Amino acid sequence: MVLCAVRRQLLGCSSSSSCGAWARMLQRQSSGCVYSSTHGFNPEEIREKLQAFPGGSIDLLKQESGVAVLTINNPSRMNAFSGSMMVDLEERVSQLESWTDCKGLIVQGAAGTFCSGSDLNAVRAISNPQDGMKMCMFMQNALTRLLRLPLISVALVEGRALGGGAELTTACDFRLMASGSVIQFVHKHMGLVPGWGGAARLVRIVGSQNALKLLGGAVKVEPRSWPADWTGRWSPGGTPRQRRVQTLCYSKLKAGSVNIQKDLPQ
Numbered sequence: 001m002v003l004c005a006v007r008r009q010l011l012g013c014s015s016s017s018s019c020g021a022w023a024r025m026l027q028r029q030s031s032g033c034v035y036s037s038t039h040g041f042n043p044e045e046i047r048e049k050l051q052a053f054p055g056g057s058i059d060l061l062k063q064e065s066g067v068a069v070l071t072i073n074n075p076s077r078m079n080a081f082s083g084s085m086m087v088d089l090e091e092r093v094s095q096l097e098s099w100t101d102c103k104g105l106i107v108q109g110a111a112g113t114f115c116s117g118s119d120l121n122a123v124r125a126i127s128n129p130q131d132g133m134k135m136c137m138f139m140q141n142a143l144t145r146l147l148r149l150p151l152i153s154v155a156l157v158e159g160r161a162l163g164g165g166a167e168l169t170t171a172c173d174f175r176l177m178a179s180g181s182v183i184q185f186v187h188k189h190m191g192l193v194p195g196w197g198g199a200a201r202l203v204r205i206v207g208s209q210n211a212l213k214l215l216g217g218a219v220k221v222e223p224r225s226w227p228a229d230w231t232g233r234w235s236p237g238g239t240p241r242q243r244r245v246q247t248l249c250y251s252k253l254k255a256g257s258v259n260i261q262k263d264l265p266q
């Protein structure tokens with residue numbers, strides 16, 4: 001009962017029926033991967049290969065408020081994803097799937113930057129196309145499950161979100177960018193297409209023409225250069241859902257670890 005009251009307060013519901021409506025609105029398929037054995041995908045096999053490239057971690061902080069914080073933590077490589085971090089991510093998503101009282105998720109990078117994509121050393125070492133494909137399938141599954149969590153998720157972007165880091169931001173409901181931050185799909189500079197499902201998600205967020213510009217031109221997205229629903233500069237009115245996200249972000253700000261006031265409405 002107490003939990004329901006807290007949930008209602010956070011979601012701004014005035015009655016249990018409107019609370020139920022919110023729950024239904026947020027209801028999304030919380031399981032179900034893109035790739036399974038019917039596609040010849042064996043997660044166990046690729047998990048083992050990824051674990052051979054250690055470094056960094058993906059940390060999950062479950063707060064009593066029901067808001068979780070997922071931190072990409074590999075500062076010596078600008079929070080690039082090592083192989084073991086990919087496996088970590090999948091495990092953290094599983095933990096979030098089973099935490100039924102979780103209402104919100106903030107995805108952030110450690111040490112003032114978001115994520116510089118795949119660890120290039122690991123990418124180079126996974127030298128055959130078959131394993132590269134399996135790694136992409138693995139990350140697409142993990143990020144699809146992240147996006148389908150029945151909660152509100154926000155990518156809090158400080159510093160750079162490059163390559164796979166940019167793709168990760170598209171697996172969240174909203175992106176909130178700190179001053180001076182950049183999201184950039186740098187894949188084309190490396191002769192790559194987004195392998196973590198970011199292109200398909202991007203089309204849904206910004207439309208196909210804008211997605212083509214961002215991907216084909218490796219255009220830098222900066223806090224004030226793109227529409228509000230992309231960079232998180234919400235109008236004071238906003239939709240109810242956007243207001244809930246702002247509430248979540250403000251509580252994060254109050255906790256004191258991120259300084260992004262400049263990009264939020266006063």
Ligand SMILES: CCC(=O)SCCNC(=O)CCNC(=O)[C@H](O)C(C)(C)COP(=O)(O)OP(=O)(O)OC[C@H]1O[C@@H](n2cnc3c(N)ncnc32)[C@H](O)[C@@H]1OP(=O)(O)O
Binds near residue numbers: 078118120187192
């Ligand atoms: C899914 C497909 C993908 O994600 S492909 C990967 C796409 N990402 C990239 O191409 C980003 C490559 N990195 C960079 O451009 C720069 O390091 C950025 C992030 C701009 C930071 O530049 P700067 O501030 O000058 O720092 P720096 O280059 O000295 O980097 C610090 C240390 O971090 C490392 N680092 C950075 N990014 C990665 C990465 N993706 N994989 C592996 N290591 C990375 C750098 O090598 C550097 O390490 P070290 O201090 O020289 O040992």
